[in-house]
Amino acid sequence: MQYQINGIALPNEDGFFGAYGGQFISPELKQAMDEINIAYEEIRHTEAFQNELKDLFAHYVGRPSPLFYAKRLSNQLGGAQIYLKREDLNHTGAHKINHCLGEALLAKYMGKTKVIAETGAGQHGVALATACALVGIPCEIHMGQVDIEKEHPNVVKMKILGAKLIAVTRGTATLKDAVDSAFEEYLKDPKNYIYAIGSVVGPHPFPKMVRDFQAIIGDEIKLQSQDRFGVNPDYVVACVGGGSNAVGSFTAFLNDPEVKLVGVEPAGHGLDTDMHSATLTLGKPSQLHGMACYVLEDEQGEPLPVHSIASGLDYPGVGPQHSLLKDLGRVEYTSATDQECLDAFMTLSRVEGIVPALESAHAVAWAMREAPQLSQDIKIVVTVSGRGDKDSDYVAAKLGL
């Protein structure tokens, strides 16, 4: 499928989504990325690859994920109908397994001997370690020492799944240093290794590839809505960190102008503080991690430290497809604060018996804010990108439960 909007390719042959994306990297890394792109374009059109991915989505991940009518929540708010796209019910509990399976399968078809990635809070690491165990490829995850100490359950899970964990102690020993360390390892042998990025970010072809693997979310929402309502939903809403679950939810609807698309960024302690991570809302076009995109940066062009209660959302850049969709006005990018997110986390848990990830709770918070203003025949689909087990101890401590 070649996606486009207003005649603009998503992306063009050089990996540009309008002015965003591309490959702002060393010639050495560019060559490695170009090889991945060529192989991907070849392999993804083969029946063998598509059938294997489809089979795993159905029988391993458990797709299609349900579209659940949150009736009690909708009634309580007294406005629009809220439906939940249940990516939290996927195997491993989030949407990340969709692209990790795609990346691991691609590695297998390319004959790679090792999959390398970085992880921050460990969510990408666990999903990738899972996919690599299934496909039967060695997996090496680079993680900052500071994060290793904070994220014990995910660290243990990666080890159980057979991943080799590299503790990164340089610099601030967090995500950025883990990225550098992982790229260095990858460049030692790009012929035999493959780097697996965890969102729709980084140099071409990753924003395209990860988008393609996540587009199943929106494709299913569309079919399920047609089945259920006979028409598209009025709104599709998702949280935006790097932007993979949101791009996955939106892509099927880009050329259906009656469907309003809403991306919710973390406003942290508030947009008027320096404790947020609302890249599209307050950032500006620049470059980060090999791509052109909106970035939160200081006057010297250095990425700013960012904050969100949801560790999966605190990234100072954002995917190039989102950057273009913002400029075109096709998606409305807005935000929810840490406090709104906590309220949504508790409300969804107590009213529907669904404990969402703190990331996903940002999208739920938007629906809770807006639904009361909308009439009862309006249908809002909220993507619940993951489940909140990983966040439960933190929330319980925070609220004194």
Ligand SMILES: *Cc1c(COP(=O)(O)O)cnc(C)c1O
């Ligand atoms: C990683 C993660 C996110 C943020 O990533 P995107 O690429 O913006 O989707 C959101 N929700 C969950 C549950 C995650 O694990």
